[in-house]
Amino acid sequence: MKTAAEYLESMKNLNPRIFLGGREVKLLENPTTLTVVRANARVYELSTDPRYREIMTALSPYTGERVSRCLHIAQSVRDLEMRAEMALLTSQVLGTCNYRCVGADVLNALAGVTWEMDRELGTDYHRRFTSYLRYLQENDLAVSGAVTDPKGERTKRPAQQDDPDVYVHVVEKNADGIVVRGAKVSQSGAIGCHETVVIPTMAMRPGEEDFAVAFAVPNGAPGITYICQYTPFTAERELIPDVKYLGNPLYGQRETCIMVFENVFVPWERVFLCGETQYTGRLIARFAKTHRMNCGGACKVGFADLMIGAAQLAAEYAGVSKAPHIVEKITEMIRIRETCYACTIAAAYKGKEEPAGSGFYQPDDIFGNVAKLAAADGFWDLMKWAADIGGGMVVTAPSELELENPQTSNYVRKFMRATAPAEPRLRIAKFLQNWCAGLHGAGTWHGAGSPQAQKLTLYALTDLESKKKMARELAGIEE
């Protein structure tokens, strides 16, 4: 497996075409793109740390060696549980994405669907997939997952759009491979991963064969352009020389980009589905249930830990930690955290082999969706209580740079101190700003799919007939 140093070295060989804030930037030179690389390096570090061996690595049936869990296809309920624990751990350590999370869940969805296609259609997809997977595992590569298309006018199908490029699609097939066009949006950390695996954003229908395509591309392949998000946090990072003043100093916010595919050639060995519309529904459904357990649920449990810890520190620094209403609010935050965690673990424990006979495991759909919904709703409450406890200074505090300014330092030290001195109070206020007045609210709401998608799934999966029958029987109502 790669060490963090080896991962950093390998990034020097990439040359992705990246734009940020209206200009072209270099991955290893820009302060914001560097946060992605740093976060990935930290995940490599965790994976080679013996303390986290069980969570961060797994025994691969393909190589016979231990591999990163980010590249492992779940073979048991225990694997599902450890996958969720990995999401939790990396969130606690990074306070941002494990940028290999979507990729891990896309690989797991593709394993089962390519297995089925080869059995049912006599295709070669699963062989290609496993040989690609072995390549990833043997080289311990970081893989991002590209699912979300720009989608244009939401009520129109892909082929009805004025511009078909708003969904990734095949524009040419030849003896060597396919050529694809389009884009994927909100791509977490794709710039700092070695590879990206692409799947359709939704179930495609007959007539939409060109949009039914799954494949893998190396970072920076010809025709790929990455256009990064730009936020006040990006601007601040560009301006402030010392990262320690930036809330989440090393790893920053969750960085995403639009990934443009302009006539990108993909050799057949890297194509895992092409035209089989009837398999796209289960591909996206399997991705969604796995990702909702991990990104939707477990990841946010780790974020909740950070918010609870920071709120408790802010209360102690201000001398209010024993006030009954503060204790109650911290308790409420803990309740939300544990509810999300319980749903996540239930999704893993209720997981099962899918497809039957494949040896691959998928989490329970209902609990995975509920984990994501509990986190999406609960996160606003976590933000509310953390902001309440942190006080107005979460958004009104001056920069910690004032402490180094001889003209203002004494004032700030004098007026910003409480039970604790100004410095830790300012630092934790800035940390809380990152959570309560940053990108994480909307990010948690939409990441792993907007909640309406989970509600539709939940309603569709629930057996209302059996519930009606129970109620009728007990109430004594004849059919």
Ligand SMILES: Cc1cc2nc3c(=O)[nH]c(=O)nc-3n(C[C@H](O)[C@H](O)[C@H](O)COP(=O)(O)OP(=O)(O)OC[C@H]3O[C@@H](n4cnc5c(N)ncnc54)[C@H](O)[C@@H]3O)c2cc1C
């Ligand atoms: C922080 C973050 C990280 C992400 N990382 C990744 C990543 O790494 N890879 C990846 O592939 N994706 C990623 N995503 C994308 C994420 O999956 C999408 O944001 C999510 O699926 C919602 O899609 P959208 O953003 O296009 O929202 P929209 O589709 O614009 O949704 C906006 C609203 O419109 C509603 N809506 C949409 N379509 C319809 C319709 N047809 N009928 C009725 N209502 C509709 C939605 O329910 C929602 O209320 C990330 C998102 C975030 C916020």
